[in-house]
Amino acid sequence: MATKKPATKAKASGRTNSAKSPKASKATNAPGVTDIQMIPLNQLAISPKNVRKVKPTEAEDAELLASIREQGIKQNLVAYLGADGTHYVDAGGRRLKALQILAKEGAIKKDMAIPCLVEPESEATVTSTTENLQRAAMHPADQFNAFATMIDEGRSETDIARKFGVTEDLVRRRLKLARVAPEIFEAFREGDINLECIMAFTLTDHHDRQMTVWNSVKDSHSVYPHSIKRMLTETSYSAGSKLGKFVGIEAYEAAGGVVMSDLFSERDTTYFENPELVERLAVERLNEEATAYVGAWKWIDVHLELDGSALRSFGQVHAQELPEDHALLKEQEKLNTREAELATIGDERDLTDEESQEYEAIESRLYEMDDEIDAAKPFLEDDRAIAGVVLTIGWQGELEVTKGLVRPEDIPAPDPDAGSGDDDERVSSPTSSTPAPVADPAAVLRRADGITAGLADDLRTTRHHILRAHLSGDYDVAFDVMLYTMCQQILASNHYHSDQALDFSLRQYYANNREKLVVDSVADKMLEAMQATLRLEWLELDQPEDFRAMSALSVDDKQALFAFATAIGLKAQMATDNRPNPVIEELGARMDVDVAACWRPTAANYWGTVTKAHIASVAKDIIGGDFADERSSEKKGEAAAAMELAFAEQAVEAAGLDKATAAKTARWLPKGMEFEEANFVDELIDEEDGSADGDEDLRAFLNEDAA
Numbered sequence: 001m002a003t004k005k006p007a008t009k010a011k012a013s014g015r016t017n018s019a020k021s022p023k024a025s026k027a028t029n030a031p032g033v034t035d036i037q038m039i040p041l042n043q044l045a046i047s048p049k050n051v052r053k054v055k056p057t058e059a060e061d062a063e064l065l066a067s068i069r070e071q072g073i074k075q076n077l078v079a080y081l082g083a084d085g086t087h088y089v090d091a092g093g094r095r096l097k098a099l100q101i102l103a104k105e106g107a108i109k110k111d112m113a114i115p116c117l118v119e120p121e122s123e124a125t126v127t128s129t130t131e132n133l134q135r136a137a138m139h140p141a142d143q144f145n146a147f148a149t150m151i152d153e154g155r156s157e158t159d160i161a162r163k164f165g166v167t168e169d170l171v172r173r174r175l176k177l178a179r180v181a182p183e184i185f186e187a188f189r190e191g192d193i194n195l196e197c198i199m200a201f202t203l204t205d206h207h208d209r210q211m212t213v214w215n216s217v218k219d220s221h222s223v224y225p226h227s228i229k230r231m232l233t234e235t236s237y238s239a240g241s242k243l244g245k246f247v248g249i250e251a252y253e254a255a256g257g258v259v260m261s262d263l264f265s266e267r268d269t270t271y272f273e274n275p276e277l278v279e280r281l282a283v284e285r286l287n288e289e290a291t292a293y294v295g296a297w298k299w300i301d302v303h304l305e306l307d308g309s310a311l312r313s314f315g316q317v318h319a320q321e322l323p324e325d326h327a328l329l330k331e332q333e334k335l336n337t338r339e340a341e342l343a344t345i346g347d348e349r350d351l352t353d354e355e356s357q358e359y360e361a362i363e364s365r366l367y368e369m370d371d372e373i374d375a376a377k378p379f380l381e382d383d384r385a386i387a388g389v390v391l392t393i394g395w396q397g398e399l400e401v402t403k404g405l406v407r408p409e410d411i412p413a414p415d416p417d418a419g420s421g422d423d424d425e426r427v428s429s430p431t432s433s434t435p436a437p438v439a440d441p442a443a444v445l446r447r448a449d450g451i452t453a454g455l456a457d458d459l460r461t462t463r464h465h466i467l468r469a470h471l472s473g474d475y476d477v478a479f480d481v482m483l484y485t486m487c488q489q490i491l492a493s494n495h496y497h498s499d500q501a502l503d504f505s506l507r508q509y510y511a512n513n514r515e516k517l518v519v520d521s522v523a524d525k526m527l528e529a530m531q532a533t534l535r536l537e538w539l540e541l542d543q544p545e546d547f548r549a550m551s552a553l554s555v556d557d558k559q560a561l562f563a564f565a566t567a568i569g570l571k572a573q574m575a576t577d578n579r580p581n582p583v584i585e586e587l588g589a590r591m592d593v594d595v596a597a598c599w600r601p602t603a604a605n606y607w608g609t610v611t612k613a614h615i616a617s618v619a620k621d622i623i624g625g626d627f628a629d630e631r632s633s634e635k636k637g638e639a640a641a642a643m644e645l646a647f648a649e650q651a652v653e654a655a656g657l658d659k660a661t662a663a664k665t666a667r668w669l670p671k672g673m674e675f676e677e678a679n680f681v682d683e684l685i686d687e688e689d690g691s692a693d694g695d696e697d698l699r700a701f702l703n704e705d706a707a
Contacts, residue, residue, distance in 0.1 A: 043086060144178035469526035
C-alpha cells in the first residue's frame with residue numbers, strides 16, 4: 001500500500017533500528033492524519049477489522065518468514081491506535097505474525113521498533129480491503145525471471161532458497177522455467193500457453209529443439225503438455241529403456257551426453273538427449289564384450305536390436321555337457337545338499353535369522369549358477385569352425401550371448417556314405433525360412449558421428465572412384481591384385497571349379513549417385529586421361545582378328561589396358577565398414593592414395609548433410625572452441641557454408657585461418673575415407689633385390705625344357 005513517505009528499513013536482526021526508546025513516537029489518532037512511526041513489536045497486534053479471513057498456506061507463511069529472517073522488513077505495516085494503547089495492524093498482518101515468531105525464537109528483540117503507518121481507526125476496514133483487493137499477484141513468469149536474475153547477480157541456489165524459505169529443488173525448477181526459449185516464455189507471459197506446457201518444454205535446455213516443437217504445435221487448436229513431451233523425447237532414449245540401462249547414465253555423461261530430466265514429474269523420468277551417442281556406446285560395449293569370442297568362433301555379430309525369432313533362421317550346434325568334477329557342478333551339488341538340510345530343519349522348527357539368510361543366499365546363488373553353467377559348457381572345435389556367436393541386449397538391459405549359431409550356407413551337406421547316428425544331430429536345422437539377420441554396427445557408429453546411411457554411400461562411391469583412378473594407372477598393383485584374385489578363384493580350396501577353360505567374372509561397379517558425386521571430379525578427370533591413352537582400335541575388329549591385334553600390342557600398351565580394366569572391377573568400401581576387405585585397404589596404402597588431394601568436404605557433398613552437432617564437434621577439434629561456438633549459433637546452411645571455406649585447400653584465403661590450422665583443415669577427412677601408408681612391398685623388393693636373378697632362372701629353366 002502506498003505511504004506518504006518511505007518506510008524506514010528495520011532489519012529483523014535489529015541492527016538498523018534507529019529508535020532509541022521502545023515507546024511509540026509521534027503517536028496521534030486525529031481523523032485523517034497519517035504518519036510513519038517506530039512502534040515496539042510488543043505493542044502491536046492483529047486488527048479484528050482485518051478483512052482477510054482465509055489463512056494463507058503454510059508454505060506461503062514459511063516463504064515470508066524466511067524472507068524477513070534474511071532481509072528484514074521491506075515494507076511498513078499499517079495500524080491504528082486502539083483505546084487500550086495497543087496499535088492494531090490492519091495491513092501487514094502476515095508480516096507481524098512472522099516478526100512475532102522471530103521474537104519468540106529469540107532472533108529479534110520483543111520490543112524491536114517496527115515502522116508503521118498510523119492512520120485513524122475509521123480507515124481500518126477500507127485500508128485492509130484496499131490492500132487485499134487491489135494487490136495484483138506477481139505473474140509466474142516474473143517470478144522465474146527474478147530468480148534467474150539473482151543467479152546472474154552471483155547468488156547461489158542455496159542462498160535464494162534460504163532467503164525465500166523454499167527448497168533448493170523449487171529454486172531449480174523455477175530457474176529451469178526461466179531458461180525456456182524467449183519466444184515460448186513470452187507466449188506463456190501473454191497467456192498463449194499455460195504453466196503445464198512451459199514446464200513440459202523444460203525437458204531440454206536446447207532452444208533449437210524447443211523451438212522446433214513449438215513451431216509444430218503453436219498453431220494447433222490446443223497445445224497439450226503430453227504432446228510437447230512426446231515430441232521432445234520421441235528421438236531420445238529413456239534411462240529406463242533397455243538401451244539406457246545397458247549403457248548407464250554415468251558412462252553416457254562421461255562421454256559428453258546430455259541428460260534430460262523432468263523436474264516437474266512425480267516419477268523419475270530421465271532421458272538421454274543424444275540417441276546416436278547412446279547407440280554408439282552400446283555398440284562399443286557390445287564390441288568389447290565380443291572380443292572374448294574372437295578367434296574361437298567362425299564369426300561374431302553384434303546387434304542393438306534383434307527379435308528373438310530371428311535366431312530361428314540359423315541352424316545350431318550344441319554345447320557339450322560339463323564333466324562331473326567341474327567346479328561349478330561341485331558347488332551346485334554342495335549348495336543343493338545344504339538347501340535340503342535347511343528345508344528339513346524348517347519342517348521341524350522355525351529357522352533362526354542366520355539360517356533364513358543362508359537359505360535365501362543359497363536360493364539366489366543357485367539361480368545365478370544356471371546361467372554360469374550354461375555359459376561354461378564347451379563346444380567342439382569342429383562345431384566352432386562352422387558356427388558363430390550373436391551378442392545383443394535383453395529387455396532388462398542385460399547382455400545376451402547366443403553361441404553355436406550356424407548360417408544356412410555353412411550347414412554341412414549330409415554325407416551319403418555315412419550311416420545314421422550321432423552325426424545326424426550335429427547341426428539342428430533352421431526352423432524359419434526368413435533370411436538370417438545381418439549386423440551393421442558400423443552404420444550405428446557412423447550415425448553417432450553424424451554420418452547418415454545415404455552420406456556413407458556417397459563417401460563410399462567417392463572414395464571408390466578415387467582409388468579406381470589411381471589403380472587404373474598402376475600396372476604393378478593392378479597385376480598383383482588381379483593375379484591374387486585369379487589364384488583365389490582357381491587355386492583356393494574354398495572356391496568351386498567350372499568346366500570352362502577360363503571362368504573369370506569382371507563387372508563394373510555402379511552406384512546410383514555416381515553422376516552427382518564423381519562427374520568432373522579430380523578422379524574422373526584422371527580416369528578420362530587414362531582412357532584417352534589406351535590402344536582400343538582393336539576392339540573394332542571381328543574375332544579372332546581383335547585378339548590377334550591386341551596380342552600384338554606392346555608390353556606398355558597391354559599393361560595400361562590391364563591396369564585400367566582391373567580398376568573398373570574394383571569394389572567400393574569405407575575403411576569403417578563392417579569387415580572391410582583388407583586387400584582393398586592395402587591397395588590404397590601401397591599406392592599412397594591421397595584422398596584429401598582428390599576430394600574436399602563441401603556444403604553440397606558433406607557439411608549440408610551431417611548434423612549441426614557433428615559440425616560443431618569437428619570444428620572444435622580441428623579449429624577451436626570459438627569457431628565451433630559461432631557455427632552452433634548459425635543456421636544449418638550458414639554453418640555448412642562456413643565449414644566448406646574453412647576446410648578448402650586454400651583455407652587461409654577462403655576463411656582467414658592461420659597457416660597451422662589451415663594445414664590441418666586442408667587434410668581433414670571423415671573417418672573411413674583415408675588410406676594408411678604401407679611401403680613394405682617396395683622395401684621387401686629393395687632388400688631382396690632378386691627380380692633379375694629370378695628372370696635368369698626362368699630363362700634357364702625354359703631353355704633346359706626345350707632342349
